[in-house]
Amino acid sequence: MPSGKKILILDFGSQYTQLIARRIREQNVFCEIKPWTTELVFDDEICGVILSGSPFSVRDSNAPNPDISEIRGKLPLLGICYGAQLIASKSGGEVLPSGNREYGRANLNFISENPLFAGISSGSQVWMSHGDTIMSLPGNFEVICSTKDVKIAGYQIKNENTFGIQFHPEVVHSRDGQKLLSNFLDICRCNRDWTPDFFVNKTVSELKQTLGNDSVIMGLSGGVDSTVAATLLHRAIGDRLYGIFIDNGLLRKNEFEQVLDIYKTLGLNVLGVRAGDRFLNNLKGIAEPEAKRKAIGKTFIEIFEEEAAKIKGASWLGQGTIYPDVIESISVNGPSQTIKSHHNVGGLPEKMKLKIVEPLRLLFKDEVRRVGKSLNIPDKFLSRHPFPGPGLGIRVLGEVTPERIKVLQDADDIFISKLHDTGLYSEVWQAFAVLLPINSVGVMGDERTYENVLALRAVTSVDGMTADWAHLPNDFLASASSEIINKVRGINRVVYDISSKPPATIEWE
Helix, strand or coil: CCCCCEEEEEECCCCCHHHHHHHHHCCCCEEEEEECCCCCCCCCCEEEEEECCCCCCCCCCCCCCCCCCCCCCCCCEEEECHHHHHHHHHCCCEEEEEEEEEEEEEEEEEECCCHHHCCCCCCCEEEEEEEEEEEECCCCEEEEEEECCCCCCEEEECCCCEEEECECCCCCCCCCHHHHHHHHHHHHCCCCCCCHHHHHHHHHHHHHHHHCCCEEEEEECCCHHHHHHHHHHHHHHHHHEEEEEEECCCCCCCHHHHHHHHHHHCCCCEEEEECHHHHHHHCCCCCCHHHHHHHHHHHHHHHHHHHHCCCCCEEEEECCCCHHHHHHHCCCCCCCCCCCCCCCCCCHHHHHCCEEECCCCCCCHHHHHHHHHHCCCCHHHHCCCCCCCCHHHHCECCCCCHHHHHHHHHHHHHHHHHHHHCCCHHHCCEEEEEEEEEEEEEEECCEEEEEEEEEEEEEECCCCCCEEECCCCHHHHHHHHHHHHHHCCCEEEEEECCCCECCCCCCCC
């Protein structure tokens, strides 16, 4: 899906690799992340290569050590942190442990006249995060920037567009990091036409060619990803896209009707299936979070298969997979430890014998929203906070019952409505209520109560990988608490979650 020229990012396992890609995409240049172990084929589409950071040291016996001879001198090359140390080490330079771990903010007190630093002044703040440092360089390398503590903070190989920097320009703490990356893209002579409109036109054209006269079945969740993917498919094949939207009884208050109305407005061919009783029946007696997720997922698959079997002649399954899902499935370090099972449906294609079509598999979440805007999906829908696949089933802690779901729906609706009314909704990345499996003593009028505790959660984040608790105004929280306790029968205490991720997760289950 490149627009003519793309950047290739070789991933050595850095936590920042996806951030590098997003920074490149923000400048309307297409890029792809590949594990360093990938057998690479270089063609005219690649205009430059970036080597990522890594948790490894270049001195480790098992450290990533790719052959970069096919890149050096032939394509512009930028090594970041580990990438810079790798280039230097493989060329005869010396990389040793830092006297002190170089972590945090630093300032460039020397910057040479170099195209990589065009428009960047001495004193620019950068973000360091490494345990090793480059102590010496081969004779054909020249230092292009330094900090007080790191003499070789950046270098260029003479007569080559090969650069290395020991700081992370992709992190926001590097004040001119985006300018540096932009300068590198100029050196690479990349086309800057990777735009939402370009993506929509190119994707719809490719979908028409790939799908021909075939039909597609797609499970819709009411979320941004599946809705944008469905709208792209609808642009390509019209009513040969059959959407199935299942009410699992675990949606927010009135959400089933509201989302169906939006789908109707978009012209999508969607069947709404009410199945809340079946889901809740299958959740009886289950309190453990992973067991609840699996029960919800299993029930979803069963109902989806039943409804899909009524649609004759479909040969494709549409999915809202996005680029982080793709990247994580081919992780340099293998699958990460399971914190909680992913809410996307798995196993469906094998059972249904359908081919997969994933229109969004090249996009990051923020790009999905921009594409949605290009498709004229209402802003109010695109700006909705993320909502987990298992829905309120993992926000009612402990066993899920119809009564507890109703209590949570009413309380959550008050919280979210007040965020909208006060203009705070758009200032947080995600907000929701959690019904706790404990009761507390209270007093209402002259009566003693022993009722549920509700937790409110609001976080700020970029992509959900890390998050800080949102500092909502005290008067807002007081008002929300008062209204919930007064209007939702069964709640007599409201608390506010001030945990960040890490160490906590955003969801409670």
